[in-house]
Amino acid sequence: MKKIMRNVVGAVGIDLRLLGMIGALVLLWIVFDLSTGGRFMTPRNLFNLSVQTASVAVMSTGMVFVIVTRHIDLSVGALLGFIGMVMGTLQLNILPEYLGFGHWSIWMITAVAGLLLGTIIGAFQGWIIGYLTVPAFIVTLGGLLVWRGAAWWVTQGQTVAPLDSTFRMLGGGVEGTLGAQLSWLVGMVATIAAVVTMVLARRRKSSHGFKVKPLWAEYAQGGIVTLFILGYVVIMNAYPLPKGAAKRYAEAEGIEYPADGLFISHGIAIPVIILLVVAIVMTVVAQKTRFGRYVFATGGNPDAAELSGINTRMLTVKVFALMGALTAIAAVIASARLGAVGNDLGVLDELRVIAAAVIGGTALSGGIGTIYGAIIGAVIMQSLQSGMAMVGVDAPLQSIVVGVVLVLAVFIDIVYRRRAGV
Amino acid sequence: MNKQTPLIEMKNIELAFGGVKAVNDVSVDLYPGEVVGVLGHNGAGKSTLIKVLSGAYKADAGEIFVNGEKATINNPRDARAYNIETIYQTLALADNLDAASNLFLGREIVNKFGMVDDDAMEAETRKIMQRLNPNFTNFKSPVSALSGGQRQSVAITRAVYFNARILIMDEPTAALGPQETAMVAELINQLKAEGIGIFLISHDIHDVMELCDRISVMKNGKLVGTENVADVTDDEILSMIILGKKPTKSN
Structure with a gap:
């Protein structure tokens, strides 16, 4: 059983430490959710x-x-x-x-x-x-x-x-948030970019004749990434603006504020977008530039x-x-x-x-x-x-x-x- | 044989650390297709001398000529620009990186966007390893996970890959088993045949007798003498190293 697990992990090429950290985070969230x-x-x-x-x-x-x-x-x-x-x-x-x-x-x-x-x-x-x-x-x-x-x-x-x-x-x-529509757009772009990056990397590897991961592993990984990105957008869009802000929004847009309230999504917050950009840039710097290579060397x-x-x-x-x-x-x-x-x-x-x-x-x-x-x-x-x-x-x-x-x-x-x- | 221009001439090199003269007025030279052994006890100054050539140290005085022209070597980059490559005793590998990253360290292959192309570097590494050490298969792990011989292979490959004209090998077989030592010997002969000049730093008299054409012996920072290996016996070399005594020319 252990061996099978190891083979699966090896085939998918998952970073075990990453898995461990995400596991710890999820556990933490569940414990806090239950106790609150x-x-x-x-x-x-x-x-x-x-x-x-x-x-x-x-x-x-x-x-x-x-x-x-x-x-x-x-x-x-x-x-x-x-x-x-x-x-x-x-x-x-x-x-x-x-x-x-x-x-x-x-x-x-x-x-x-x-x-x-x-x-x-x-x-x-x-x-x-x-x-x-x-x-x-x-x-x-x-x-x-x-x-x-x-x-x-x-x-x-x-x-x-x-x-x-x-x-x-x-x-x-x-x-300072993107709102529902822009959040969806960002989510879509991020998903497409992630999938395209994966496809290109696989092509480059096979063009050199290297061993590539089995296709199902690629699909699984792509699926998880997509689910994660779009899931985050759904959650952020499910958080409505408070009453006062919704009223102001309605006024600005020229809509009448309905008596039973108005559901306007927050969407993804701008600092999170900044973090996302920083994370991508820094990852590219670390893995794909000479500077990054020299930092690690x-x-x-x-x-x-x-x-x-x-x-x-x-x-x-x-x-x-x-x-x-x-x-x-x-x-x-x-x-x-x-x-x-x-x-x-x-x-x-x-x-x-x-x-x-x-x-x-x-x-x-x-x-x-x-x-x-x-x-x-x-x-x-x-x-x-x-x-x-x-x-x-x-x-x-x-x-x-x-x-x-x-x-x-x-x-x-x-x-x-x-x-x-x- | 010595009618050609020497690949390397180091003239009257001096280098002191604090008050200690590690290298004191030493001159050596190296011709194409030749292996010159640099011998001496620990602390004789042989590694220091050779590090002046590889750019790790800067000499206080003296001149270096490459192909008859005066060369300025202030750092390892300069030495590499003269096609001087070094295999250090410590191997000088970044243990946390894989074989390809180490092989190309400082000279990465980049794509048209200036991004490091790991796949291309791995492909090149596989190609050259196929030639130099076909048993080497571990291209993904950091080199800290490799055996001593495999690590040595990476260090040697790195020196050979970039069209070295002059190769400096600092105790290349010190950490190796008999089989791997034989591999290094074979490689040295192969490189020699290609016209590359090699400085070989070693303790091992047998290595030296077998591989070198000439030897330069150092003691206490000074050059004892340079001899053709064919003209001297083991004992004479030993007395040069230990006593600092030049062989008598009577034989």
Whole structure:
């Protein structure tokens, strides 16, 4: 029986670790759903969960590269706060002076400025690590203090609010969703893209005369992916706008608001779309570009990478610049979601991000890690936290549980690796 | 035989770490189709000397000529540009990547969109392995899962694949069994026949006597001497290595 299972798994080419993580996540959801009397697995909660996960998940994809190259970045939470503060000040206190309040381009200029700032700061930290050879732990520990302090300095500790209304859409509030039709469109496009990618990969493999998976396995995999994408769209579309927002929507569209309410779908939230794009881009970078290949080679054996002619110092700068850019994207999502930037924005996020990457199978010894793993890790972390909050677990106990789960997850991963011999 | 231009001439190379002169005024050369053994105790400076040629270290003084022309080698990329390939004693493989990724590391095959083409690289790797080591079949696993001999195959294949003109082999048989050692010996003879020049760093006198045309012996960072293998005995080589004594020309 065991042998048959192994053969099936081998034929389908499923990543056992991926299966394990999804299994753990599903188990978690079922337990929370049962103990909250069915309140956990509702469209509303799953919508909130996906929006809450987006910011940390975006950063965790970059943290995979950082950890794979045997570094660490402790500064992402503070950097997120600082970039958020700068973007908030820029769009509320500086840009309106020149463009007028509520100008259409404010959100774009702000986001681009944030992205530039994050990339430059990340590259600077990477330069200290790569060229001045100060350990990443120290540089980013310093960064944590520096950027948190700098964030306070930008406004002398004042909260910046309310943010530009277009900018706020990037955080996925009531306005920041795609709605039913667009969500379906995105779902369809994603499904077709996934299937086409699979077909092309199979063709390329057989054109080289390599062994390919049996057709039924391809169909099964394609079916599961399709089901997953479209299922997510169905669930997001099943979550209606609250009454007030539906009324406003009806007014804007010129429809009369019916007495028994109006069912307008949220659809997929914009931050989730941002996360999706980041995930795809980062996966392609990791698997299909020279840069990604060198990141993994350097993590596996820095000396070998150097001897192969890879400029590992410049690589370090690029990895941290990328981390900085992703932190800026996360800062956009996090600040837009709250509609305001306070001093506590991003506090302890560095630990959530590192935990997500590590739960997702990224090895601190370097060379091993996946983008999808980190994202699932982020979903697991967020599910644990919001699930426990819904069940009514005390805050101190929540952090105890999260801490234990983190250690346990890494232990299981180590045992798995030893058994699988990878 | 030595009328041709040498493939490599290293002249008066010096390199110090801190106050210690690891390589002190050493000159060696290498001709096409020739195997030159670089011998010496641990710490004699032979690996350091050869790493200057492969670009891993930069010499403090001295000159390198490739095909009679002065060459500037500041890093491993420069060395590769001169078709100097190195098989390191440590193999220098990224253990977490598969054979094809290691073979092409730093020189990946990319498609027209600039994306790494793993399938094409695997196909090429299968082709060359078919020639060099037909027993090699594990193309999917990370090289950490391979045996010592298989890992050596990957390292050798990587050096040979990219049209090496000069090959540096640092203790290529140190970790191998008798069968695999014989395979390496056969490969060296084959490469020699193709006109490739090889620097062979080794402890093993028998290897050296069997494979090398000339030997350069080092001791305490200095060159003891360079001799034709045919002109010297085992004992004379040993006394060069141990005592730093040049063989008397009486015989």
